[in-house]
Amino acid sequence: xxxxxxxxxxxxxxxxxxxxxxxxxxxxxxxxxxxxxxxxxxxxxxxxxxxxxxxxxxxxxxxxxxxxxxxxxxxxxxxxxxxxxxxxxxxxxxxxxxxxxxxxxxxxxxxxxxxxxxxxxxxxxxxxxxxxxxxxxxxxxxxxxxxxxxxxxxxxxxxxxxxxxxxxxxxxxxxxxxxxxxxxxxxxxxxxxxxxxxxxxxxxxxxxxxxxxxxxxxxxxxxxxxxxxxxxxxxxxxxxxx
Numbered sequence: 001x002x003x004x005x006x007x008x009x010x011x012x013x014x015x016x017x018x019x020x021x022x023x024x025x026x027x028x029x030x031x032x033x034x035x036x037x038x039x040x041x042x043x044x045x046x047x048x049x050x051x052x053x054x055x056x057x058x059x060x061x062x063x064x065x066x067x068x069x070x071x072x073x074x075x076x077x078x079x080x081x082x083x084x085x086x087x088x089x090x091x092x093x094x095x096x097x098x099x100x101x102x103x104x105x106x107x108x109x110x111x112x113x114x115x116x117x118x119x120x121x122x123x124x125x126x127x128x129x130x131x132x133x134x135x136x137x138x139x140x141x142x143x144x145x146x147x148x149x150x151x152x153x154x155x156x157x158x159x160x161x162x163x164x165x166x167x168x169x170x171x172x173x174x175x176x177x178x179x180x181x182x183x184x185x186x187x188x189x190x191x192x193x194x195x196x197x198x199x200x201x202x203x204x205x206x207x208x209x210x211x212x213x214x215x216x217x218x219x220x221x222x223x224x225x226x227x228x229x230x231x232x233x234x235x236x237x238x239x240x241x242x
Contacts (some may be wrong), residue, residue, distance in 0.1 A: 006114075006121055009035040009050075011043045012058040012082065019101065021056050021082065024110040029097060030118055040069035041240065054098070055119050059083040070097070075183060079122065080113050085173065112120060136190065141178040148176060156218050158185060158202040168219070170207075197225045197233055211237065 008031050012018045018036055025033045034052050037043040041064055043055070057079050070079045077134040085101040098120055099113035139150045150167060159166040159175070160182040166175035186196050196202045201223045203216055210217040214225045225233050 004030060004118065004122060005032050006054055006117060007032050007034045007052045008054040008056065009033070009037070009043065009046070009052040010056045011037045011040060011061075011069075012056075013038050013061045014058070017058065017082070020086060021110070024107050024114075026054075027107070028111060028114050031114060040064040040066060044069065044072070047074070047077070053121060054078050054080060056080050056082055056101075058173060067170055075187075078117065079232065080117060095121065136193065139188070141176065141180065143176050143178045150176070152189075152204075154208070155204050156207050157193075157201055157221070158182060158194070160200045160202075168221075170219075191232075195229075195233060197223060197229045198224060199228070205236065 008025060010018055010021045010025070010033070012021065015038070018038065022033060022036055025031045031054075035043070035046045035050050037046060040057075041062055044064075051074065053071075053076070055073070055077060057066040057070060059081055062081060066079075066081060066083070068211055070081075073079065079097045080099045080101060081097050082101045082103060082105070099116050101109060101113055136152055138152055140147050141150055142148075150169070154169045154172075156168045156170060159168065163179060163181070165178050165180050165182060165185060167178065168175045182196065182200070186194075186202060189202075193205060194202050195205055197216060203218060203223060207218050208216050209219070214230070216223045216225060
């Protein structure tokens with residue numbers, strides 16, 4: 001076990017469930033409990049002053065559900081859903097939860113989910129230590145129940161479509177479709193290779209053919225650079241201009 005300490009919070013409107021998860025956290029050496037709340041609205045307020053790495057988050061709660069709340073969280077806060085209803089599993093996957101615990105769950109099941117979080121944060125820590133600018137050559141993505149190995153040099157751009165991403169490749173007329181968000185993908189890929197230029201687009205810098213005003217042309221496709229992402233893009237142009 002690593003020395004990494006993961007801060008966490010528990011959100012559940014059932015007092016017994018809240019106390020049970022608290023007891024599980026206390027017996028897990030790498031978890032540090034910072035907050036427990038009986039509603040998403042209370043948790044939203046607490047997170048402003050007490051940020052955490054992971055939330056053990058109940059899905060069915062009054063006023064604001066766990067699924068709705070998870071979409072409002074800071075990008076550095078990850079979620080492990082807890083619920084009595086297994087039909088929420090796909091929704092949990094769509095919002096990129098680290099794991100999904102079906103009530104009633106025991107400590108070994110809780111520990112397996114906590115270990116998954118531990119592995120994820122170890123990976124983040126290693127990236128920060130080694131530098132995310134290190135060049136990546138390929139990426140595995142899920143598509144049609146298969147894991148496809150995508151050569152990053154062949155990627156022209158990524159197009160976000162709500163819960164999915166279209167991956168447009170060189171010499172391939174149809175894109176690869178995968179269940180993922182651009183936000184998650186952006187965290188995986190270094191800015192030396194790919195840059196987010198729009199809410200719905202992340203482009204391969206080495207495959208940009210033309211820059212015309214606020215538009216990028218890649219393989220005859222025009223992609224607008226939105227105001228939100230323009231500063232980073234202008235910095236890239238400045239650093240790579242003669």
